[in-house]
Amino acid sequence: MLAYEYQADGSMRLVEKPTPTAGDGEVTVDVEMVGVCGTDLKIARGEHRLYPAGTVRVPGHEVVGRIRENRSGRDYREGQLVALAPNVGCGECGPCRGGRSNLCANYSSIGLTFDGGFAEVVTVPARGVEAGNILPVDDGLDPIDVVMTEPVAAVVRGLRPLNPGPGDTVLVCGAGPIGLTALLLAKRRGVAQVIVSQTSAPRRELAATLGADHTINPREEHLVERTMELTDGQGADCVVVATPVASVFQDALRAAAVGGRVNFFAGLPSGKGEVLLDANLVHYRELVVTGSTANTPEDNAEALAEVSASPEVYRQLVSDRVPLAQAEEGFARARSGEALKLVLEP
Numbered sequence: 001m002l003a004y005e006y007q008a009d010g011s012m013r014l015v016e017k018p019t020p021t022a023g024d025g026e027v028t029v030d031v032e033m034v035g036v037c038g039t040d041l042k043i044a045r046g047e048h049r050l051y052p053a054g055t056v057r058v059p060g061h062e063v064v065g066r067i068r069e070n071r072s073g074r075d076y077r078e079g080q081l082v083a084l085a086p087n088v089g090c091g092e093c094g095p096c097r098g099g100r101s102n103l104c105a106n107y108s109s110i111g112l113t114f115d116g117g118f119a120e121v122v123t124v125p126a127r128g129v130e131a132g133n134i135l136p137v138d139d140g141l142d143p144i145d146v147v148m149t150e151p152v153a154a155v156v157r158g159l160r161p162l163n164p165g166p167g168d169t170v171l172v173c174g175a176g177p178i179g180l181t182a183l184l185l186a187k188r189r190g191v192a193q194v195i196v197s198q199t200s201a202p203r204r205e206l207a208a209t210l211g212a213d214h215t216i217n218p219r220e221e222h223l224v225e226r227t228m229e230l231t232d233g234q235g236a237d238c239v240v241v242a243t244p245v246a247s248v249f250q251d252a253l254r255a256a257a258v259g260g261r262v263n264f265f266a267g268l269p270s271g272k273g274e275v276l277l278d279a280n281l282v283h284y285r286e287l288v289v290t291g292s293t294a295n296t297p298e299d300n301a302e303a304l305a306e307v308s309a310s311p312e313v314y315r316q317l318v319s320d321r322v323p324l325a326q327a328e329e330g331f332a333r334a335r336s337g338e339a340l341k342l343v344l345e346p
């Protein structure tokens with residue numbers, strides 16, 4: 001089969017390799033569509049800690065495909081469309097038992113610790129089958145309708161403790177795929193208004209097209225002051241930091257309303273995570289500051305239900321569809337930053 005594989009010399013290459021077959025308890029899936037995200041670009045640059053020098057592995061963790069071979073004993077039928085949740089916890093540690101398999105120290109992951117979906121066929125290990133990583137898609141939906149499931153799962157997880165609802169103002173800092181997904185999800189929850197802050201003009205326009213009530217260019221307008229103006233001086237009830245810029249973490253607290261909920265969705269470059277935050281804002285305004293990283297199979301199941309309920313909303317985030325055989329051109333385009341969500345089609 002064809003695969004776009006990370007090589008021992010640190011390059012990514014299109015290769016022919018043996019098509020995997022399902023072992024005991026395993027399921028193989030014919031990949032229909034797989035999203036490319038920042039993690040994959042990091043792998044391709046040779047900077048991902050789970051791809052140390054000498055690793056030969058196929059990345060790709062945002063997988064939608066059809067059941068090929070089922071040796072799990074579960075009743076998946078051949079050809080059935082499924083979305084795959086990527087992260088498989090050990091199932092035994094504290095975080096796994098507490099419903100946070102995304103924080104398992106011994107987790108494995110499709111496209112990170114074993115071969116992923118930049119290939120014609122991907123294998124789901126027995127442990128992943130047991131943990132609910134295979135998510136059957138409703139009949140009548142196409143791969144394009146549900147290919148955003150995994151990125152949406154990450155945002156579902158990030159927004160859960162913020163619980164945006166009617167009457168709330170939501171401030172989203174950063175209009176990349178994650179920030180724009182947060183915008184769509186917040187609008188679907190019926191919030192009063194969503195404000196999106198973003199330096200790039202085309203991305204601001206896109207945010208407006210996707211339903212942002214106001215956009216802010218933080219290079220020209222003061223993020224906090226403008227947010228206060230747009231909220232009668234109250235601030236935002238929910239703030240999502242979806243850009244790895246240290247000053248935005250500070251502004252997120254300043255822009256939050258009394259009782260505001262803040263999510264640090266983005267991380268900062270390693271070793272540069274220390275940011276001066278005003279503790280009195282948290283204290284006197286009773287702010288709730290949360291973080292989130294990755295996602296669990298349960299988050300993916302909730303995300304799949306969300307995108308299945310309005311595929312036309314989330315399809316808008318897919319900007320580019322590229323055949324797997326042209327993965328190199330696809331990656332070049334993804335690196336350029338012009339694509340929003342680029343998907344490869346094996």
Ligand SMILES: [Zn+2]
Pocket residue numbers: 036037038039061062150151
């Ligand atoms: Zn991803």
Ligand SMILES: [Zn+2]
Pocket residue numbers: 089090091092093094095096097101104105106107
């Ligand atoms: Zn675990």
